[in-house]
Amino acid sequence: MLDVAYVAGFSDPGAASQMVFRLLLDGMASPGSILTIPDLGGVHPPALDYATAGIILAIADPETPVWFSDAFRTDVVSKWLRFHSGAPAAAEPSEGTFAVTRGTDADGVLGRFAIGDDRYPDRSATVLVSCASLAGGDPVVLTGPGIPAPRTVAPSALRDGFWKEAKANHARFPLGVDLIFVSGASFFCLPRSTNISAEGAF
Amino acid sequence: MSIAKSSQADRADYNFAYLDEQTKRMVRRALLKAVAIPGYQVPFGSREMPLARGWGTGGIQITAALLGPTDVLKVIDQGADDTTNAVSIRRFFERVASVKTTTATGDATIIQTRHRIPEQPLQTGQIIVYQVPQPEPLRGLEPREEETRKMHAWAEYGLMQVRLYEEITRYGQAATTYAYPVLVNNRYVMSPTPIPKFDNPKMDMMPALQLFGAGREKRIYAVPPYTSVKSLDFDDHPFTIQQWEKPCALCGSRSSYLDEVVVDDRGGRMFICSDTDYCGGNVTDVASEEASA
Amino acid sequence: MYVAVKGGEAAISATHDLVAEERRGDTSVPELDVSQIREQMKLACARVMNEGSLYDPDLAALALKQSQGDVVEAAFLLRAFRTTLTRFGSTEPVDTGAMHIRRRISATYKDLPGGQILGPTYDYTHRLFDFDLVERTDELPKARTVPAAVDVAMPRVPDILGADGLMEAETAPAGDPRPFDITRDPVEFPADRPVRLQAMARGDEGFLLGLGYSVQRGFGGNHPFAGELRMGEASLHFTPPELDFPIDIGDVTLTECQMINQFAGSKDAPPQFTRGYGFAFGHAERRTMAMALVDRALKARELGEEAKHPAQQEEFVLYHCDNVEASGFVEHLKLPHYVDFQGELELLRKIRGDLERRLRPAPSAEAAE
Numbered sequence: 001m002l003d004v005a006y007v008a009g010f011s012d013p014g015a016a017s018q019m020v021f022r023l024l025l026d027g028m029a030s031p032g033s034i035l036t037i038p039d040l041g042g043v044h045p046p047a048l049d050y051a052t053a054g055i056i057l058a059i060a061d062p063e064t065p066v067w068f069s070d071a072f073r074t075d076v077v078s079k080w081l082r083f084h085s086g087a088p089a090a091a092e093p094s095e096g097t098f099a100v101t102r103g104t105d106a107d108g109v110l111g112r113f114a115i116g117d118d119r120y121p122d123r124s125a126t127v128l129v130s131c132a133s134l135a136g137g138d139p140v141v142l143t144g145p146g147i148p149a150p151r152t153v154a155p156s157a158l159r160d161g162f163w164k165e166a167k168a169n170h171a172r173f174p175l176g177v178d179l180i181f182v183s184g185a186s187f188f189c190l191p192r193s194t195n196i197s198a199e200g201a202f
Numbered sequence: 203m204s205i206a207k208s209s210q211a212d213r214a215d216y217n218f219a220y221l222d223e224q225t226k227r228m229v230r231r232a233l234l235k236a237v238a239i240p241g242y243q244v245p246f247g248s249r250e251m252p253l254a255r256g257w258g259t260g261g262i263q264i265t266a267a268l269l270g271p272t273d274v275l276k277v278i279d280q281g282a283d284d285t286t287n288a289v290s291i292r293r294f295f296e297r298v299a300s301v302k303t304t305t306a307t308g309d310a311t312i313i314q315t316r317h318r319i320p321e322q323p324l325q326t327g328q329i330i331v332y333q334v335p336q337p338e339p340l341r342g343l344e345p346r347e348e349e350t351r352k353m354h355a356w357a358e359y360g361l362m363q364v365r366l367y368e369e370i371t372r373y374g375q376a377a378t379t380y381a382y383p384v385l386v387n388n389r390y391v392m393s394p395t396p397i398p399k400f401d402n403p404k405m406d407m408m409p410a411l412q413l414f415g416a417g418r419e420k421r422i423y424a425v426p427p428y429t430s431v432k433s434l435d436f437d438d439h440p441f442t443i444q445q446w447e448k449p450c451a452l453c454g455s456r457s458s459y460l461d462e463v464v465v466d467d468r469g470g471r472m473f474i475c476s477d478t479d480y481c482g483g484n485v486t487d488v489a490s491e492e493a494s495a
Numbered sequence: 496m497y498v499a500v501k502g503g504e505a506a507i508s509a510t511h512d513l514v515a516e517e518r519r520g521d522t523s524v525p526e527l528d529v530s531q532i533r534e535q536m537k538l539a540c541a542r543v544m545n546e547g548s549l550y551d552p553d554l555a556a557l558a559l560k561q562s563q564g565d566v567v568e569a570a571f572l573l574r575a576f577r578t579t580l581t582r583f584g585s586t587e588p589v590d591t592g593a594m595h596i597r598r599r600i601s602a603t604y605k606d607l608p609g610g611q612i613l614g615p616t617y618d619y620t621h622r623l624f625d626f627d628l629v630e631r632t633d634e635l636p637k638a639r640t641v642p643a644a645v646d647v648a649m650p651r652v653p654d655i656l657g658a659d660g661l662m663e664a665e666t667a668p669a670g671d672p673r674p675f676d677i678t679r680d681p682v683e684f685p686a687d688r689p690v691r692l693q694a695m696a697r698g699d700e701g702f703l704l705g706l707g708y709s710v711q712r713g714f715g716g717n718h719p720f721a722g723e724l725r726m727g728e729a730s731l732h733f734t735p736p737e738l739d740f741p742i743d744i745g746d747v748t749l750t751e752c753q754m755i756n757q758f759a760g761s762k763d764a765p766p767q768f769t770r771g772y773g774f775a776f777g778h779a780e781r782r783t784m785a786m787a788l789v790d791r792a793l794k795a796r797e798l799g800e801e802a803k804h805p806a807q808q809e810e811f812v813l814y815h816c817d818n819v820e821a822s823g824f825v826e827h828l829k830l831p832h833y834v835d836f837q838g839e840l841e842l843l844r845k846i847r848g849d850l851e852r853r854l855r856p857a858p859s860a861e862a863a864e
Contacts, residue, residue: 216579217579220579222579222581225578246681250571250574250819251578254571254822254823254826257823257827280831280832280833286507287830287831289504289507318834335824345810374846377846379841397834398837421681444838459834459837460837461834461837462837476833
C-alpha cells in the first residue's frame with residue numbers, strides 16, 4: 001500500500017502552487033468570498049481538508065513552521081509535512097507561521113498564535129480553521145477592505161465564543177492573525193483587517 | 203572550457219518566471235500579509251534580478267510570483283507601453299515565462315506600471331503592480347529606518363502633516379506633485395509611488411488589487427480592492443489634482459494626464475496623453491465615428 | 496511636427512548589437528580568452544567575486560570580459576546568476592588559523608610565531624612602468640623563494656593578545672545560532688555584527704575605503720593597528736545531510752585582516768584592545784583593511800561610544816555600501832521621468848503665475864480677456 005506521506009503532493013508543484021496562491025490572494029483580497037481549489041492531482045493525508053493540504057504545499061517551506069492542533073497532529077500528517085514542504089512542525093502555537101486547527105478545537109484558541117509586534121505586524125500567524133461546512137452556521141456580517149458591500153458568512157461548526165475571539169483579533173489591528181476557513185476543497189479568508197458584526201453569534 | 207558548456211546548460215535551466223520556487227513562496231507569503239495589513243510595508247528577502255535595482259526589480263519579483271499560464275501581462279512606464287524600460291520588462295517575461303502580453307488595459311490580468319495608473323478604470327479581478335523606488339513616505343522627513351518604523355507603529359504622522367502645511371503656507375498650495383502621500387484604510391500613511399497626484403483618486407476604492415514592490419529597499423505593500431485611500435490634506439486646503447487648459451492634441455481627451463512635448467526650438471509645444479493605449483483607443487473611436495457619419 | 500516615440504523594441508535590439516561590437520573593439524587585435532583574464536587579472540576577478548558574492552574565478556573572468564572590465568557591471572552579472580542557484584547547505588566555519596599561508600604580516604610585532612611572510616605584494620614596488628610588459632614575453636618569472644604555502648603553525652595575532660586578556664573576547668552567542676543571512680532576509684535595524692560583516696563583505700571597495708579612511712582622519716576616532724593580515728588557501732568542509740561527517744569540497748583563496756584598536760574602557764569594562772575584522776575572497780588587502788576599520792567603527796553602539804560619524808552609523812554604511820544597488824538606483828535616473836517632471840513644471844508655472852498676478856496692479860475689467 002502506498003504511504004500517503006510520501007506520494008506526490010501535487011502532480012506539477014510549480015504550476016499548482018501558482019494556482020493555489022492566486023486563489024489565496026483573491027481570497028485575502030476579498031474576505032468572505034468562497035473559493036474552490038480544483039483537482040491538482042496528488043494525494044494528501046485524509047485527515048486534512050483538501051484545501052488545507054493544497055495551501056500548505058503551496059506556501060509553506062523550511063522557513064515556516066506549521067503548528068497542528070491535537071486533532072490533526074498524527075504521524076502521517078507530520079511525515080507528509082516534512083517530506084513535501086520541508087516545513088518543521090511547530091511545538092507551540094506561538095511558533096507557527098501557519099497553524100491548522102478545527103473550528104471546534106479548544107487548543108486552537110486564536111489568542112495563542114503570534115500576532116506580530118507594533119513594528120512588524122506581519123510577523124504573525126495565518127490560521128487555517130477547518131469547518132464541517134462553510135455554510136449553515138451562525139451568520140456574521142463582514143465589512144472592511146476588499147468588501148464593496150457587507151458580506152455574510154456562516155461557517156459551521158465553531159466552538160462557543162469563536163466570533164468573540166475573532167472580533168478581539170480584529171480589534172488589535174494592525175496586529176493579529178489572519179484566518180482561512182476551510183472545508184473540503186473550498187475556503188474563504190478573514191484577514192485581521194475585516195470587521196465582524198452579528199446578532200446572536202457572540 | 204568548462205564554463206562555456208555549463209552556462210549554456212544554465213540558460214535552459216532558469217525556472218519559469220526566472221525566480222526559483224522557494225523565492226516565489228517567500229514573495230507570495232509577503233504579498234498575503236501585505237493584503238491583510240493594507241498600506242503596511244512588509245519586509246521581504248528581495249533577490250537580485252537580471253535587471254538593475256531601481257529599474258523595477260520589486261515589481262518584477264511580484265509579477266514573477268503572480269504569473270501563471272493564463273495571465274495576460276501589460277507593462278507600462280510613464281503611461282506608455284513602448285517606453286524603453288516597459289519594453290525591456292515585457293520582453294523579460296516573454297522570454298522567461300512565455301507569457302501572453304498586451305497593450306490593451308482592458309485585456310490585461312496583470313498590469314506592471316511605473317509612474318502611472320491607466321486612465322481606463324481597472325476592474326475586479328485585475329491586479330496592478332507598481333514599481334516602487336522609495337516605499338517609505340516618511341523617508342524625506344526622517345532618513346533612519348529605525349525611526350520611521352516606530353512612527354508607523356504608533357501612527358505618528360504629525361511630521362508629515364506639518365510638512366504639507368508648510369508647503370501650503372509657503373506656496374499657497376501643496377508643492378508635492380507626485381508621490382503625494384495617502385492614508386490607507388484610515389491607518390497607514392503610504393507612498394503611492396511616484397505617480398502624479400492626478401492618479402491618486404483612482405486608488406480610492408479601486409475594484410482591482412494594488413500591489414507595490416520595492417526591490418532595492420526590500421519592501422512589499424498592498425491595497426486590497428475597495429479600500430479607502432485618502433490623499434492627505436486639510437479642511438481649508440482640500441487635495442486637488444492637476445488640470446490642463448487644452449485637450450490632448452491627438453485624441454482630444456480633456457480628462458487624461460497630459461505630457462508636454464516640445465516640438466521646435468522656438469518654444470512651441472503640444473500636449474498629448476501620457477497613457478498611449480487610452481489615447482490610441484480614443485483616436486480609433488473618433489476615426490470610426492467619422493467614417494460611419 | 497511631433498513624431499511619436501515608437502520602435503522601442505528595435506532600438507533596444509540595436510543597442511545589444513552595438514555593445515557587442517564595442518566590447519570586441521578592434522578585431523585586428525586578438526580576442527581575450529576568459530582564462531587569460533582569470534589568470535592575469537586575478538585581483539580584478541577577486542573584486543568581482545567579493546562584490547558579486549560568489550566564489551567562482553571562471554565566472555568572474557567571464558563577467559569582466561562581458562562587461563568590458565566594468566567591475567560593478569561584472570559584479571552585477573555574478574549576483575544575478577548567484578541568486579538563481581540552488582542552495583545545498585552551508586559549509587562548516589572556515590578556520591583561517593589553519594590556512595595555507597602565502598602572505599602574513601603583522602604591524603604590531605616585530606617577530607611572532609610563524610614569522611612575517613611578505614609573499615606577493617605591490618607594497619615594496621616602485622610605481623614605475625615596467626615597459627617590458629608592453630611586449631608579450633613567454634619567459635616565466637623567477638620566484639626566489641618557494642611559492643608554495645608555508646607549512647608552520649601561524650596563530651592569529653589577536654589570539655596571542657587574547658590569551659593575556661588584553662583583547663576583547665569574541666565568543667559566539669549562546670547556542671551558536673545560525674547567523675542571519677542577508678541574501679535571504681531583509682536587514683532590520685539595529686543590525687547585529689554578522690549582518691554588518693556580511694553587508695560589508697559584498698560592499699563596494701571604494702565606498703569602504705573612503706569610510707575606512709574617514710575613520711583614520713578623525714571621523715570615527717579610533718586609532719587602528721594592523722594586527723595581522725593574512726592571505727592564502729583554506730579548505731572548505733561541508734557536511735551533507737545524508738552523512739554525519741564533513742567532507743573537503745575544495746580550497747578557496749582568502750584574505751583576512753584583523754585590526755587592533757584602543758578602547759578606553761567604561762564603567763563596566765576595563766580598558767583593553769578591541770578588534771575590527773575584514774575578510775574577502777581572493778587576494779584583497781585594501782578591501783579587508785578598509786572593512787576592518789569600518790567594522791570597528793560600527794561597534795560604537797555595543798561599546799557605548801557616541802556614534803556621530805558616518806562610519807559609525809550602521810544604516811548609513813549598510814544601506815549605501817552595496818554597489819549593485821547603488822549603481823542601479825543612481826543610473827535609473829536615465830529612465831524617463833517625464834510624467835513627474837510634467838507635474839513639477841505645471842506647479843512651477845502655476846506658482847509663478849500666481850505670484851505675477853499678485854505683484855501686478857489689478858487690470859481694469861475692460862482690459863481683462
